[in-house]
Amino acid sequence: MRINKYIAQSGLCSRRKADEYIQQGRVKVNGKVVTMLGFEIRTKDKVTLDDKLIRSDKLEYYKFYKPAGYITTKSDEKGRKTIYDILPEQFHRLNPVGRLDKDSSGLVILTNDGNLSYELTHPSIKVAKTYLVRVEGKLTDEKLRKLTEGIEIEKGKIAYCDWTILEENKTDTLFEIVLYQGLNRQIRKMFEFLGHSVINLKRIRHANIELTGLKKGEIKQIKPRQIKELRLYLEKIRNNKNA
Numbered sequence: 001m002r003i004n005k006y007i008a009q010s011g012l013c014s015r016r017k018a019d020e021y022i023q024q025g026r027v028k029v030n031g032k033v034v035t036m037l038g039f040e041i042r043t044k045d046k047v048t049l050d051d052k053l054i055r056s057d058k059l060e061y062y063k064f065y066k067p068a069g070y071i072t073t074k075s076d077e078k079g080r081k082t083i084y085d086i087l088p089e090q091f092h093r094l095n096p097v098g099r100l101d102k103d104s105s106g107l108v109i110l111t112n113d114g115n116l117s118y119e120l121t122h123p124s125i126k127v128a129k130t131y132l133v134r135v136e137g138k139l140t141d142e143k144l145r146k147l148t149e150g151i152e153i154e155k156g157k158i159a160y161c162d163w164t165i166l167e168e169n170k171t172d173t174l175f176e177i178v179l180y181q182g183l184n185r186q187i188r189k190m191f192e193f194l195g196h197s198v199i200n201l202k203r204i205r206h207a208n209i210e211l212t213g214l215k216k217g218e219i220k221q222i223k224p225r226q227i228k229e230l231r232l233y234l235e236k237i238r239n240n241k242n243a
Contacts, residue, residue: 003027003039006047010054011112014095014121018114026050060094061222062110065214068103068200072096083108086217097121097206098129101185106131106203107211110219119234120207126180127237130205133175133187135196138168143194153189161190172199208233 001009007018007027018027025033028048029041041047047054066072070083074092080102084092087110097109098121111117120127139147150160159181167174173196177187188198204211208229214220 001041002037003029003034003041003047004037005115006041007049007054008114008118009059011059011093011114012049012054014114015118016122021049059113060111061113061116061227062091062094062219063209063211063214063222064108064110064219065211065216066100066105066108067216068105071102072099072108087219091219098182099184100203101188103188104201104203105216106201107206107209107214108203109206109209109222116230121182123182125234125237125241127207127234128205129179129182129203129207131177131179131187132166132202132204133177133191134199134201135173135175135191136171136199137196138170138173139194139196143196146194147190151190151193153183153186153193157183159183159186159190161187 004015004018004022007013007021008015012018013021019037021027022035022037022039025035026049027034028051029039029045031046031048064083064087066083067086070081070086073082073096074084076082083096091110094110094112095114095117097111097117100106100108109117109120119125144163147161147163150158153159162178164176165173166176179186183189187201191198202211209222209226
């Protein structure tokens with residue numbers, strides 16, 4: 001197994017973060033610094049980070065209904081509330097898969113499986129994330145077309161989405177939005193560009209994992225069957241990409 005994958009599967013961090021540690025010379029195998037990302041680990045090898053032994057933990061998978069008003073990081077330099085302020089301490093060892101901005105609510109997957117987290121968030125894999133989004137006003141056909149074709153929300157960053165209108169009235173519109181990207185505050189910026197403020201935004205699905213059955217602030221273990229289905233889902237995406 002490659003060293004970055006080994007570190008990620010220990011639950012210590014994501015594969016991308018493991019790459020950083022390796023390149024910084026902080027990782028040793030059997031007492032010797034290893035800086036080659038493709039270095040292969042054998043069963044009996046001892047791997048350390050900053051001279052602390054990396055042990056393989058039991059992999060855990062949970063889904064959490066994040067309320068609005070919290071950010072999805074373990075700490076914040078600005079002193080804002082994080083999801084770990086409301087999560088029981090026993091879950092503080094788990095990491096969020098991706099981000100969900102402070103003003104948004106909904107599904108956050110929590111796990112110590114850094115390898116799976118990497119696959120669910122890496123931009124090249126394009127895993128679907130589904131949201132319910134209510135915006136002010138009604139959008140013209142031209143604006144709806146721009147949502148599909150793409151909007152330059154920042155210089156060089158083109159954001160796009162799949163959309164379905166669920167409700168529409170004189171004052172606001174409810175969309176189901178599907179993203180395959182992970183740009184910062186992407187949905188909000190897209191609608192702001194089109195002149196429509198987001199009233200509320202909730203993530204209801206990430207890949208095959210759904211928010212269904214959770215109340216705000218509640219956390220629930222993801223069943224092994226669902227994790228197996230998730231791995232098959234990711235494998236199918238990879239196969240289609242390589243076809």
